[in-house]
Amino acid sequence: MLLRSPRFATEPAPPFELKGSLFTLTVLHLFQLDRDAIERHLARKVKQAPSFFNNTPVVIDLEDLAEPPANNPDGMNFDGLYELLRGHGMAPVGVRNGSPELQAVARRAGLPLLPDSRSTGATRKPERSEPAPIRSRIVNHPVRSGQQVYAPDGDLIVLGTVSAGAEVIADGNIHIYGALRGRALAGVKGDVESRIFCQSLEAELISIAGRYRISEQINLDPADRGKAMQVHLADDRLIIDHLMR
């Protein structure tokens, strides 16, 4: 049977669709901003492998670039660099790393900032031919006061309530199909992407990747009592949201 929403059947096809995708990109680690030196080095590289420099997208990594002189932050001229690289068959698509000042300059030159490799690196799994199996632990009963349940390497699913005085812990996400009245700690090995889902948030403590809030810091809007909620991290802060908008 085709599972298709009626909306798709009657509306015209949309003009585009946004989807996430992964690319392997060449990264140009910039050490100094000496225009002549860059040009000389580029010319040599192009000579070695001309086919490589054919509109090749590159990301400019600013991590090892010395700070621009404090009195002249704009002395770092990305416009010039951009043209230089284009002229040698490279297409800069963005910058990464570097100080906030450098990044601001890059943004003004129209180069978007790509995520810092170090912060995402912590959660990126080593590449394998097959994805590592994620094991979920399913608990078919309520978790009562004094009990502790841990799901190593994966998600924890509780088909019931987590009582005050109980503790549920997972390396991944925690799904509670009941009220959360005890303590829930997701991503305890540092996974900042992990989340906590529950049918009612009355927790004693919530934690994701070590960032936590205790009951009196949760400050749930009284209107949200008894509603299905989720907890996630954004910019290192715990965010409490409705499960669905």
Add this chain to the structure above:
Amino acid sequence: MATVIVVTSGKGGVGKTTTSASFATGLAQRGYRTVVIDFDVGLRNLDLIMGCERRVVYDFINIINGEANLNQALIRDKRVENLHILPASQTRDKEALTKEGVERVLNELRQNFEYIVCDSPAGIERGALMALYFADEALVVTNPEVSSVRDSDRILGILASRSRRAEQGEAPVKEHLVLARYAPERADRGDMLSVEDVLEILGIPLLGVIPESPTVLQSSNAGVPVVLEDGSDAGAAYGDLVDRFLGKNLPHRFITTQKKGFLKRLFGGG
């Protein structure tokens, strides 16, 4: 096939012994061969509430240690047929309650009784663990206050993880909630948790609500289980509780403050 029922709570003073006495008496009144065992070694008071304290010769620990046989230790109730009491020792220490010993005594009782009611001591120590370990069903006694409910939650967790049924992977211990010492006016004022509050937290079926009543203290001082007191709210609530346990579908009484008119009281309803 005998059924072992533990009356437990975690917290002390909530009405376990009162409930054990009336529950066992009510089952026996309805014709079931019933024995009630006091697991509260060192603090025995089931025999006081049952009014048989002056007939105690041997106790539960004597049987476990092989110092007496069951026939010598079991006390036959004088008022209700089919009812026996196995008192606890007041002197010996709790370490005498071994799993093997308790199992041996229970197996022997299973031959002669249909219901074996185990009155648990408070806490989550050996005595309480032994009282619940062999249970098929549990009456979890709770008062409408946060600390009592929390302790009952804890006991429910232990029933689900450390009972024999849990350890052997058999069907779980069947749980029943007994909400004792309930005062509807105080719940309405918000001084106490309401029936709904307690049910929401514990999430197990409600077997009975026993109202707070001065008759309970009077009858236990007199050595008469309150279920035998005619005209008492608490006694009637225990009677209903026993009937529900045996499968009758009865509405819960004594949970609202609303004053009933004479006719409504006469013809029941609510």
